[in-house]
Amino acid sequence: MSAIPSVDLKDFISENPERKSKFIKEIGSAFEDIGFVALSGHFLSEELVAQLYDEIKKFFALRQETKDAYEIEGIGGQRGYTSFGKEHAKGRKEGDLKEFWHFGQYVEDNPRLEAEYPNNVMVEELPNFNSVGKETYQMLEKTAKYVLRALALHLNLEETYFDEWIKNGNSILRPIHYPPIKEEPKNAVRAAAHGDINLITLLMGAHGKGLQVKNHNEEWVDAIARPDQLMINVGDMLSRLTNNKLKSTIHQVVNPPKELWGTSRYSIPFFMHPVSEMPLNCLEDCVTADNPKNFEDITAGAYLQERLIELGLVKK
Numbered sequence: 436m437s438a439i440p441s442v443d444l445k446d447f448i449s450e451n452p453e454r455k456s457k458f459i460k461e462i463g464s465a466f467e468d469i470g471f472v473a474l475s476g477h478f479l480s481e482e483l484v485a486q487l488y489d490e491i492k493k494f495f496a497l498r499q500e501t502k503d504a505y506e507i508e509g510i511g512g513q514r515g516y517t518s519f520g521k522e523h524a525k526g527r528k529e530g531d532l533k534e535f536w537h538f539g540q541y542v543e544d545n546p547r548l549e550a551e552y553p554n555n556v557m558v559e560e561l562p563n564f565n566s567v568g569k570e571t572y573q574m575l576e577k578t579a580k581y582v583l584r585a586l587a588l589h590l591n592l593e594e595t596y597f598d599e600w601i602k603n604g605n606s607i608l609r610p611i612h613y614p615p616i617k618e619e620p621k622n623a624v625r626a627a628a629h630g631d632i633n634l635i636t637l638l639m640g641a642h643g644k645g646l647q648v649k650n651h652n653e654e655w656v657d658a659i660a661r662p663d664q665l666m667i668n669v670g671d672m673l674s675r676l677t678n679n680k681l682k683s684t685i686h687q688v689v690n691p692p693k694e695l696w697g698t699s700r701y702s703i704p705f706f707m708h709p710v711s712e713m714p715l716n717c718l719e720d721c722v723t724a725d726n727p728k729n730f731e732d733i734t735a736g737a738y739l740q741e742r743l744i745e746l747g748l749v750k751k
């Protein structure tokens with residue numbers, strides 16, 4: 436049996452109260468325990484996933500000079516291309532063995548947020564790259580909205596508690612390429628152990644093994660989803676908001692065995708962020724005598740800024 440529980444979003448979306456509460460219970464206990472679930476019944480089609488993988492493989496195969504032209508100074512890698520080795524996990528010197536792309540929010544009806552967020556970067560060499568990225572972004576955002584509704588109910592909040600904070604939120608879709616490994620990496624890994632910054636992360640099936648999750652016994656367990664499932668995990672923002680009731684679990688991407696060094700790995704996480712004004716102050720219900728308040732009050736925007744500095748993406 437897999438260490439990661441499976442849930443079906445169709446249960447939640449069904450108008451059947453038993454199925455709905457079954458889903459809430461299953462995802463709630465998974466997030467209080469291992470912090471990860473494999474989710475089927477979401478809004479992302481296998482065709483769209485295949486198209487996006489196709490586009491990003493073509494993008495990362497472009498000449499380095501071409502890709503470098505899409506690395507924009509001064510925006511902390513929040514849109515467009517980030518080159519190999521630039522990001523490192525919190526507390527590490529060695530850069531991760533990866534390059535990646537960021538698609539950001541497509542703001543609607545909100546000039547203030549349009550001005551706050553950097554523009555998406557258009558790849559000119561690949562005519563379908565941007566539209567496929569946008570569609571995937573929006574399908575994952577829709578999926579995440581329902582997952583957060585279930586979590587709101589699990590936390591005894593209004594079902595739509597998160598809706599106002601995630602509308603036009605600062606989410607990021609991040610296609611990642613882990614290139615073939617050419618020489619013995621000195622201490623560096625594809626993605627060093629870390630917790631995600633955001634509310635929840637939705638990860639579509641990777642092309643290549645390697646993702647591992649740390650369980651309660653400090654053992655690394657493989658996290659592999661079926662092709663029709665998204666792996667979903669709690670990020671640090673949600674764990675802060677819930678005073679650690681929901682667990683942001685440490686995970687990593689290990690280097691492959693030597694016989695597979697010649698192969699690339701690709702993965703595409705979607706990091707669901709709220710708007711920067713959302714307070715991440717611990718919810719009252721989550722602060723108890725047994726679990727006193729663990730975190731200072733902070734907004735999502737201020738917290739994100741702190742974390743981007745720790746990752747080496749933003750200079751102090």
Ligand SMILES: O=C(O)CCC(=O)C(=O)O
Nearest residue numbers: 626631641646688702704
């Ligand atoms: O590549 C993966 O499978 C996961 C990457 C990841 O954990 C991250 O980018 O935060």
Ligand SMILES: [Fe+2]
Nearest residue numbers: 629630631686
């Ligand atoms: Fe992660």
